Amino acid sequence: MIKPRTPAGVMELLPAEQMTFQRLLDRIRSTFERFGFAPIETPVFELTDTLLTKSGGETERQVYFVQSTGALAEGKTPELALRFDLTVPLARYVAEHERELAFPFRRYQMQRVYRGERQQRGRFREFYQCDIDIIGKDQLSVRYDAELPAVIHAVFKALEIGSFTIQLNNRKLLRGFFNSLNLSDSEQQALILREIDKLDKRGAEAVMATLTGESFGLPATTVQTIMDFVGFRSTSREQALQQLQSLQGQDAELDEGIAELKLVIEQLNMLGVPESDYALNFSIARGLDYYTGTVYETLLDDHPGIGSICSGGRYEDLAGYYTKSKLPGVGISIGLTRLFYQLREAGLLPPSGSSTQVLLALMDERPESAAYNLRLASILRDAGINTETVFEFGKLAKQFKYADKAGIRFVAVVGDEERADGTVTLKDLQTQEQTQVQESQLVTYLQTAVQA
Amino acid sequence: MIKPRTPAGVMELLPAEQMTFQRLLDRIRSTFERFGFAPIETPVFELTDTLLTKSGGETERQVYFVQSTGALAEGKTPELALRFDLTVPLARYVAEHERELAFPFRRYQMQRVYRGERQQRGRFREFYQCDIDIIGKDQLSVRYDAELPAVIHAVFKALEIGSFTIQLNNRKLLRGFFNSLNLSDSEQQALILREIDKLDKRGAEAVMATLTGESFGLPATTVQTIMDFVGFRSTSREQALQQLQSLQGQDAELDEGIAELKLVIEQLNMLGVPESDYALNFSIARGLDYYTGTVYETLLDDHPGIGSICSGGRYEDLAGYYTKSKLPGVGISIGLTRLFYQLREAGLLPPSGSSTQVLLALMDERPESAAYNLRLASILRDAGINTETVFEFGKLAKQFKYADKAGIRFVAVVGDEERADGTVTLKDLQTQEQTQVQESQLVTYLQTAVQA
CATH class of the missing domain: 3.40.50.800 (Anticodon-binding domain)
Structure with missing residues (x-):
């Protein structure tokens, strides 16, 4: 007799909970379709060579390799690996099917991804991601950057899990701001932003001490300017636009970021997203190496501790490893397994009866x-x-x-x-x-x- | 630059086809729910020890093993393996959550499974299965056996892929028939049925030659009786019931099978399944070691060459490897990836516009x-x-x-x-x-x- 059990780090649900989960998936999907996104699904495994082009370090160490019985017996290097996100498969998909796709290509994809995470409560080795991306060929209007928060808004309204705020920022604005302080080295910018990211955990004093300390050696006045800047959160549409206005004219890249954010905010208004549901937040950075323009995070107003429940942004080129075509894009991702887990822990899951009536x-x-x-x-x-x-x-x-x-x-x-x-x-x-x-x-x- | 490509043996669709596929999945799911089945999903991988209890030989050789980067580097034996069907995960699930489930447990599950198949056109290493099962605790009325063909009927009506016939048989009836011919050894029965299975490929003469030949050594009259028996296909409800009646009284097990098939046919009538859409077919056997009562296969009337598009049957005990509880069940499975592939090849896919209107x-x-x-x-x-x-x-x-x-x-x-x-x-x-x-x-x- 073998003890029946699941591997560590997976979330397996009883039927009643599965129905609730399915209802969330359905609502996300129908909202994605409402905004004109088309579905794709990719295989759970990719060729190892294809999957691991880009990522080194952390990500690679978390990869699951796949081998057939025969290959294992022969001691071969695994030819296949499980996808660890939906972005690399999307890049491969778009490059592979480039000629058959209509651009801008608007796709949604809701599948599970796999990461060999350290074993820990609330961390999952198998989890759903619900992604949308809009991929342009050669160019993609910044107007698309405003469409995504409108989708985020519609999705979380449909999920009925409480009020939320979509946090907006722009990487050009961030870089421009640092340029205006004569901190134009992008690696240094990244390091400073990493410290800023620790504000919630370490507190302002500790972070300021680090930035004025030996490793950074920034003047106290500069650090104070940075802290004031990243501390900004808009409380209304008017105030957001005013703040953007007030920053203008110091740096070309900063101005570009300002213009983009302004357009996003104006369009959100036209798309009917109420000003209470989004805000500028200049501390949002999201992985400095990938995103290049607008960036998004989404917080539940009454449960900020859950962290961002939907994030994403604008990037320059999706599939540089696979094709010479320039494919700029903008996308967001919802980690539904983690969200479901946290909603359940917080008692926030909408009650769900059986689908049987x-x-x-x-x-x-x-x-x-x-x-x-x-x-x-x-x-x-x-x-x-x-x-x-x-x-x-x-x-x-x-x-x-x-x-x-x-x-x-x-x-x-x-x-x-x-x-x-x-x-x-x-x-x-x-x-x-x-x-x-x-x-x-x-x-x-x-x-x-x-x-x- | 890396050439973007998918591994061999997977089916990746362009958005328009993916929408058609999604529509099929949706219709199958809503039909399953219409009949009171509840969803479950299990992890893509199971612990190797759990997964490979039962199966030896063929299946085991086709298993994909999964290893994290760390485990691979240490040369460990893979702890995880990808599911190769939805039945073993169901058995593990029911045994693991036995106390939390309501019995009879009616579950549907629509997920992909993985098999290291030989590379060949139309064979898939990753494919969707859409399964339903009804699992009883200690007992399960044969009336449930009649519910499943009603579900099959509703599913394929909803899919709109042409007319079809659900083929019905019963393993007790088969065994009882062989008993009545003094062929009561179940291994010999299995071997004979395996030859019968080759009728379409080899033709009646060749099969009869084998059965009367050295390895079987059956008298020609016996073989003729067998051939007549397995050749039977009913063409109406009345004729099916008459044929069952005419076989009665020769063997206790045969009579049991007859009674079960009669009940199934009577109930199908009450459930509104027209007699044109099902038939008795005494040649259906389906893996002699697993099924014990009613068995089903489903053929497209105009495309019998596609083979069975939905099969299943009644089994004695689902999870004997994992629990001492006796869990009889009845289930069916649709291999949707293969079906989609074949419908596409035959030009039978319903045309599908974009979900964007x-x-x-x-x-x-x-x-x-x-x-x-x-x-x-x-x-x-x-x-x-x-x-x-x-x-x-x-x-x-x-x-x-x-x-x-x-x-x-x-x-x-x-x-x-x-x-x-x-x-x-x-x-x-x-x-x-x-x-x-x-x-x-x-x-x-x-x-x-x-x-x-």
Whole structure:
């Protein structure tokens, strides 16, 4: 006998939770489609050579390699590896199918990715990413940068997990700001931003001490200017635009970033995103080597500790390793497994009943009772009502207990009396109310009830 | 520069095909839910020890092993392996979560599985399986065996890929038949059935020669009886029931199989499955070691060469390796990747447009043009219409070409004239018709058009 268990670091759900998860996936997907994104799926494994072009260090150490039984026996180097994100597969996909795709290429992709993370509560080795990207050929208007926060907004409205704020920044603005302080070395900028990133954990004093200390050696006034700058959060659209205005004219790159952010904010207004749901946040940097323009993070207002639940930004060139074509893009990613885990921990998951709406109980073992239920089940299913029939006769109390455990809301009981009357006794396990419904009215009754 | 390519044996789709695939997945899923099945998902990898309990030989040789970078460097034996079907993970899942599940446990699972198949056209190393199973605790009424063909029927009606016939047989009936011929050794039965399975390929004469030949040594009359028996296909419900009746009274196990098949056929009638869509076929056996009662295969009437597109059956005990509980079940599986591939080859895929319904073209580079489109896009999206806006200005002809390539049906054009009039010029790329629609009527117009 073998103890049945899953590998460490995976999230396996019971059916009721899986339904909730599925509902989140469905809502994300339909929102992506609402904004004109098309689906793609890529294989779980890529050729090792293809996958590991770009990444060294950390990422490579977390890669899972895949080998067939035969290759393993022969001691070969693994030819395949599991994808660790959806960005590298997207780059490979776009480069491979370049001629067959229509540009700008708007794709969504919702699949699991794999990382050999250190074992730790809340860290996953297998997790869903829900990504969208818009890829241009040679160029891509900055107007697309404004479309993505509108998608983020629509997605989290649809998920109904509480109020949130989309944090906006721009890497050109960041670089320009540092240029204006005569800190134009991009490596130094990256190191300073890494320290800024620790503000929440270490506190302002400790960070300032580091930046004025030996390793950085920045003047205290410069550090104070940086701290004031990255501390900025806008509280209204008007204030955001004013702040951008006030920074203008110090550096060409800074001005470019300002212009882009302004356009994004103006467009968000036209797209109907309320000003309460987004803000400028000049501390957002997101991996200095990849993003080149607008960057996004998204925080739950009442649970900032969860961290960013949707992030992304603008990049210069998607697939330089695979094609000579220049493919600029902008994208975002939702790490749904981690989000689901944290929502569950915080008790924020929307309650979810079963997708099954009615259980037809079995009153006795006579064939005519089962036959009656079969006929009734067909009528309900044809009307679009998800219906389960009981075939294993047992005490009625046990059947109700089953429905309750499975999260099914209605139990329909038809005994001899009901059959003679042409009625159905319907119990609503949510309200504990019991109703006598005419069989001919049952479909309408249930359709109304489940839609309410 | 690295040549972008996928590993051999995977099916990667372009967006338009992916949408068709997604539509098939959606219809299968909603049908499964219509019959009261609940979703589960399991990790792509299982612990090697857990996965490889049962299977030796063929299956084991096709397994993909998974190793993190660290484990690979240390030369360890892989601790993880990719699932090669959804049945072993289901067994592990049910055993692991036994106390938390409600029985009979009705689950559906639609995920990809992995097999190191020999490289060959039409064979896949990564492919979707769409499975449902009903698992009882200690017992499971044979009535559930009749529910599954009703699900198969509803699924393939929903997929709209042509007429089909669900082939029914019963392993008890098969065994009982052989018993009645004094061929009661189950290994010998298996060997005979394996020869019978070759009927289509080798022809009746060759198979009969083998069975009467040295290795089997069966009398010619016995072989003729077997051939007559396995050649039976019912052409109506009445004839199926008559044939079952005529076999009765020769062997206890045969009689049990007959009673079960009769019940299945009677219930299919009550569930509204027309007699034209199922048939008895006494040659269906399906892996003699696993199934114990009813077995199913499904053939497309006009394309029998594709082989069974949905198969399954009744088994005694799901998870004997993981739990002492007796868990009888009945299940079916659709290999969707293979089915999709074959439908595509045969030109049988239902045509599928983009999920995006409207493209809002951009007439010029003035900000007010983009602004107008943004406002219009929000109105359309709020009304549930999947809408894409063009931000990269280019020739109108190019924008139409883009919509055509992406499979988007409607292109909306709003120039100065239209703006002054409060109208939208709408082109239907399906019919090539161009219509002038009042902006206030646009939502209703499009909703009607896309639903039609």
